[in-house]
Amino acid sequence: MKIKEIGEFGLIGRIASGFRDLIPNGWEGIGDDCAVIPWGDDRSLLVTTDLLVENVHFLRERISAYELGAKSLAVNLSDIAAMGGRPAATFLSLGLPPGTTDTKWCDAFFDGYRSFGVPLLGGDTTSSPEGIVINITVLGTAGNSHIKRRNAARPGDRIVVTGPLGDSAGGLQAILQRLPTDTDTEELIRRHHRPRPHLAEGEWLGAQEAVHAMMDVSDGVASDLLHILRASSLAATVTIGDIPVSPLLERTADKYGWDARKLALTGGEDYVLLLTVDPARFDELQANFRRQFGRRLHVIGECAAGAPEIVYRGEEGQSARLMGFNHF
């Protein structure tokens, strides 16, 4: 059987099952945005790792070295934020094709990497015959009571995101369709290349008891929400009209005939946070979030008892079969 047939998540499941017996008590492995390792009496280390490969995750001629350094780290920091943690240390492996990158490129890459102020504690450098290869591992810390997992959603929970969806997918469209650069397409591409991990939001939400499950939106909310539903054994209803879409994406989608809400649901790489919230405490959380961050949380649906699937409300032609990005 080819990997393609079982897909990325099938492969992960296949791998995880073979190692379950080896994992020490109290340590948590595959299944959340980070692994969880006890660290002292009431804190834990969170660990996440991501592999980025040229021509799969980025096009070298379309992203600057600075942006690549920043984005590579951002996608990992987002996983720490997704569990309510604070990043503490990073490890970088870098494979570079001989003769294609110079020290100026490297310096710019590391300027971008350093832009989040998180220390680099180790790594590996090597040559790579074909394309740039980047692997980053991030260690974060969190109080045990602040760690948010995917399996903690409950029936009736509001489903919430911390920012607009689809801008990154719109930027990718603009790159792939080689659209003429104007202020709007440039800004969408910038949002694709410079995602902001919601670190402050994640740490703050981690401390809120009203927040039950949390993860980050990396593959697209349609796909990512299913992870929470499967882990929590719940169904969900999502209201298409409530998906937050930026005026920028709305405008650009109108101009080029894209379906903005489909991009928002399935596009991925937004790196906002997706969480479920106790409905009785949502208004208070919303008010406090607004005070803390000067903007609001977006409710896009709610959890319900039932088999893990998403029912989309409010537009024709959308169905639970909407899928996220599969790397194979």
Place this chain on the structure above:
Amino acid sequence: MKIKEIGEFGLIGRIASGFRDLIPNGWEGIGDDCAVIPWGDDRSLLVTTDLLVENVHFLRERISAYELGAKSLAVNLSDIAAMGGRPAATFLSLGLPPGTTDTKWCDAFFDGYRSFGVPLLGGDTTSSPEGIVINITVLGTAGNSHIKRRNAARPGDRIVVTGPLGDSAGGLQAILQRLPTDTDTEELIRRHHRPRPHLAEGEWLGAQEAVHAMMDVSDGVASDLLHILRASSLAATVTIGDIPVSPLLERTADKYGWDARKLALTGGEDYVLLLTVDPARFDELQANFRRQFGRRLHVIGECAAGAPEIVYRGEEGQSARLMGFNHF
């Protein structure tokens, strides 16, 4: 300037210098086999990461999936052993070219990976356009007083290795020269593809006060020893005739006209441990090691005050200019 001109270690130095101010007190970054992170009052976490790229670190058609899984993890476990630690958890990123590897290949890879009994706690899988890409991060633990670093060598210390050198390089020669397979070349190739990380030895040596500096031999002892000398600001004398070479390598080298001791000094990928030992306590350490492991430590030279360089004794034509493997 091209990366090639500054080399792997130049690049690492360039990177490290930009992050020094960000590293928290008591945390140790680039410069040893692992980073060190405080973990409770008297223990630390050790963290190491390695990137392996097809056609740079391995040839897919010459190494089995099982061996690749085992070796990829072995080289990382060796870094934990090198600092006196015990491996606790691993994280694996795997980039696979679509259509070239199937689930059978993956299952064999993971059988090899699992052969050390160390848990896999997380990772990432993706496609890779050209070749297989493997990144592994390993977390280990060690009592603070047992951690061995490169900068702890002292003048007069015996320089010691925990096993024979050059077998792996001999195996690589046999692969590259496409030598006819007989029992000897097959065994050398096996040693190249199935290095045994000296985990038990590393943990035991970590607990011995007589051991000062320690690291593992990955790039070749001629190159690796220089890291200890630079970190400790010492010179060293190495006696060529004392370099331990297996009868197997000796025999094969004679047959094919290789210089066995040059392979042993510069070949790399042996993954034995290289340590420096208090000369007054060496005999006791040797006796205890022999009791514990049923074989002996090999003294190859000694440290002396002076600028970081190695003087080779005992054979003509060898000089301090012998260099290890540079990935660029």
